Amino acid sequence: MKISHLVVKTIAAVCLLLASVSAFSSAAPSLVLSEKDITALQGAGGGLLGQSLAQNKRVADMALGEGIIVPWPEDAGGGYTHEQHKRNYKAMYAAGLQYQLSGDKAYSDYVVEMLIAYAEMYPKLGLHPEKKEQTPGKLFWQSLNEAVWLVYTVQAYDFIAETLSEGQNQSILNDLLYPVADYLSIGQPQTFDKIHNHGTWAVAAVGMVGYATNREDYVAQALTGLNRSGESGFYQQLDKLFSPDGYYTEGPYYQRYALLPFVWFAKAIDTNEPDENIFGYRDGILLKAIRTTIELSYNGLFIPINDAIKDKGIKTEELVQALAIAYDITSDRSLSDVARQQERVSLSAGGVALSNIIARDQVIPYPYQSKVYSDGADGDQGGLALMRSGDNETGSLVVAKNTSQGMGHGHFDRLGWQFYDNGQEVVTDYGAARYLNVEAKYGGHYLRENDTWAKQTVAHNAVVVDQASQFGADLMLANARPAEQVAFESSKVADISIGRLNTAYQGVMLTRVLALVKPELANPFVIDVVTIESDKVHQYDLPFHFSGQIIDHNLTHYKAFDTWKVMGESSGYQHMLLRSEGKSAVSNNRLTWLLDDRFYSYTFGHSVQAEVSGKTLFFQLGANDPDHNLRREQGLLRRLKSTNAVFYSVVEPHGEYNGTHEYVRDSSSKVKNLEFQASKLNSKLIVDMGEFGKYILIMTTKSSGSGPYQATVVRDINE
Template sequence: MQRLPTTLGLLAALLLSAQTEALAAAPAGAGPVLFKDAGPGSIRADYPLFAGERQRLEALVGAARRAGIDVPVPKDPGGGFSHEQHKRNYMALYGAGLLYRITGDGAYADYARRLLLEYAKLYPTLGPHPAASGDSPGRLFWQSLNDSVWLVYAIQGYDAIRDTLSAEDRQTIDDQVFRPMAAFLSEGQPQVFELIHNHATWACAAVGMTGYVLRDDELVARALNGLDKSGRTGFLRQVDQLFSPDGYYTEGPYYQRYALMPFVVFAQAIDANEPARKIFDYRDGVLLKAIRSTVQLSQGGYLFPLNDALRDKSLRTDELYQAIAIGYAATRDPAFLSVARWQGRTTLTPEGLLVARDLAEGKEQPFPFASRLFRDGPQGDRGAVAVLRAGPGERDQVLVVKNSAQGMGHGHFDKLGWMLYDEGAAVVTDYGSARFLNVESKDGGRYLKENQSWARQTVAHNTLVVNETSHFDGQWKVGEKTAPRQLFFSADGPTRVSTAEMDGAYPGVRFRRTLAQLTIEGLASPVVVDLLRVQGSKPAQYDRPLHYAGHLTAVGFPLQSNPAQRPVLGSANGYQHLWVDATGTPQAGNATLTWLNGQRFYTYRLLPPAGAKIILAESGANDPHFNLRREPVLIERLENATEATFVAVLEPHGLYDPDAETVSDSRSRIAALRHVRAADADVVSLELLDGRTLTLAIADDADAAKAHRAEIDGRPLAWSGHVGRFDEPAARETRSEMASRERR
């Protein structure tokens, strides 16, 4: 990851090369410190992305101006009028400021001035928000986080027009709006400001940028190094603590996207005002890594919905327009340009201008989506998110394994869980969060109580549940103490593997999981092998849920159905939300379920331990307010077990073509699945319908140098390292047998 040292110089050259106009007479010391242009009206670029952005902001600010200045007394929770109006106001302020810089049109500056003077009347009168809940009430908004966001945007708008103000107006706005806000968000709420948490990052960015604009070193120092300036808290400490060495943010992709904006925007402000800090090189360039990893943690433009996350959250979001533009300006990595194209947006800043120009000049390169391990924790030793990709395309299969740490209060209890995308769709799913963001009728748009009772619980995920309780008994602060161990990760070639182990999610229970993505010649998409070994200290009930998307088309074993009265599966920890459609007790030979998703079939094939049963269920029980989506899940259940090995294979196959009205390969291409336990390894073998056999040997030891031996069906296997793979062609006679079987 390289960074061009001369970013600012190049920006300046770009700007000077733009058509310039007479600089407005700026009062000494009042000019912009965040927006480095050649003076108001100096940017006149017509690159489509930039021109589009300008039009959009002109429309937004125009509408705000036409609606008239409206600074209501704070009253409503998320989605309510006062909430939305204050959001509209910060966007209008931000937009008016940028448009003033670009166009030089003083009307924008005047509008911003008048709006801020209204805030100068209102703000000093405010106490805690009347609709506040939780321990961090805001003043303009129900939670102070939104106040920080308001300030991050508004200070940028203010910076852009501050040099147009009379000294009196400037002082009024400095002293009645921005200084008290910065005070409130820092010393006024140490319980937020001193956290190592994204809420605190927003607060630090808001306070620090305000410090630069107001030329207030004290605010900047607080923002960088905490209220006591010791460095124990503050922005730099957050950069140290909240990102792993791979640029992974511990709360997961959804909040990484959100957190990224104050990190990169404040970093940009630091770089502009204190270039000697070399903030983009800080910690081996971790902020730039964080931008890239956010993009890597998405598929088809949508972020993996791990932890509290909305499934509809994509890279098309303000935070990432900023991050991509700032990242591009800092690196000139042409892969960022293809992200900007997908976004269809950029920022109306010198960095956005660079993006728009270089995109227009055809410098774009595809973003290099690849299999990657994203280690978690400041030292990279608190687990990881493993991403295995069959290819870089948005329809290529992606296996996401969540071996990361708890992720703080928004973390879900899903150690060693997984999800799968295939053909551009999520096929093994994560519910995400139970929330309708900003929909007032849904608890004011906040997290719903079903987020706690369902979405965070282990049974709502694709991992082991012991005795119908969640990992760490559902207590995130306990979960923070213990992370999984990523034992092995290999992303090369046709056999991509992640192995991790979790000890401590349940007392006395250790479990280890290998998930492998196997590319097999002749099969449309890779096959996923799941090997989950559990070692407990006393007999318990083990559940392995699989949440899938699609419509069941075939079940290989007999079911006992509940067609007219569906019981609820359990009473707590998420189980109270599951209706039981049917149960069955499959044998090794018939433990298959096939569903159709889009145009592809998926067969999940298990090797159930003796006595295991399958529960087919659906979410939506005990949900009187219709807060949950209703989605299917299948649960493999083993009762009264101490040690157990769960083996399963998920196989995409076939094509359902509604246009041509043809269907091919609606049945699995796998004839049999076998598993044997060797002395120091597990061996999983797939026999394909065409007679080929594919064997995966997984040693207990992850040491790359160690040699292993095992035997399956009388055949000896020998390999070195954690994983061995053995592909055998079909025997001649078997092939013809298979051919006739296919016709049967």
């Protein structure tokens, strides 16, 4: 550790007295923000940064207008005292920063007064009356909120510390900051030493108090655990909570939530102990985590795998903060492409720089790439494969979910996939069944339908065996058995991913080959081949959830029902209504639909052991949904009964619908014929697009079996 923070402050204060005070210059803070940030902010204005500055002043001024309100803790999450204490830490942060920027003592006085009020109350508090069983707090019902409170509050303290009298400072330290830090560390070791993002908030809070008040013991505990063994604490969290590619196992929705304490505390470490090179730790794991969060998005929204609310995206506060810190560390100009989409910047040196790049029209594109994001601390728990063509706002993106379960927020959808194109989600994932903060929807919590529908296998584009979800929807079983990312390759012709899952259903081995093929003269299209191996006969359902208006299909023996019946009793089927059904031919079945201004065709067929005729069922959500909790989404379901079986298909964007100028072009699929040729070691899917070429997916299997382990796409040049 370098010279203590308080000493630096004292020196700065002395210098201030000695200097001729022509412009305001307070002692700079030394946590997430430091002198460099304050200097940059004081010289800045205009653009996105100007808006953020004005917004901070608005928040601070409003807080001053409202005065000091520190109520005795009474309410659970969402209640008055809970929300007031949340408002308070944000208000203190904004006012403290405003003091740093302007030198106006009205702002620092507000923070001082608030801190004193808390210091007077805190020692008298017992556990919160509405305390959560496992992790109670004192100011809040759960200690997670208390840790977040302290992360903000200690920064506010740091902003205004120079203005405190010795008596005030001692009172704030001894009656507030130290007691809260103690409570969050030795007071609840099970959370503090836990390798979980709740632990990260506690560690960050305690560590930042350490830096701000020169308590080396707090810093040491934060970095290496309560017993300082290194078996827990921040470094362990960095080692265990992200895969080597910076992927967080719950998926991007929770990754962005977990990100803030990581990057804030790392920045505070970097300010105080630059020699630690914390951003270089584990091959730059934190910067990888930030980049991965950015990259697991399409057109501004996060890919909604696992429990995820679908309107959440890169504009989120956590990623705004993280982006500026990443820029500050890397000076990577392509990060400005993300800031442009965020439409705001954080108040920091990085934020100033990003705002300037945008204002000067010097944005360069962020390099979104086709890539596998490995899952698991050691990268051996499968992975999330992204295949891309074109840019991230209008181009094509295939997501293959060959990961681990992702813990309690995970869905039973391994080997499922999604497709994005033309700025839209085309082949869809339901996300979570939850209306965050909407009181009438079960208080904004996860809904019953999150378990009964959203988590179930049939709610995803993944094979369902015998109408049951993967692992019998048993979380313990599922957690123990990751999927396998068998292969991945990216080339000019095609990106290809192979995923395997042999443990979800007894005696059934599932392999999925997904390819994003990039023809020269037509839109990129997707090839999907699901290989199922089993000795016994099962019912295989392959759902295909899509967004848009059906244009037509070519199914024979087709019946549309005037009465829509529920399709099952459990595993998600109890929410599905059957609207129509037809026979699935062996090949070249086709559905065409329209989404926004583009057409899509799904051309599909199957290969089975015996000659069993398949069915295609059109369904809609809405049964067993008395509270109208589900969105009324649609899909089709391909059903086969067989031992071994292969579902193959092509999803193909084409043409244009233009209502304003009244034209339509290429409303028909370019796929002339889809032919599957099975052999022991080399299966082929031949996609004949006539004048647009013939593309052949060649899949190689080992003689010992268990699905393709290698695949390639070639363009047939004999045409």
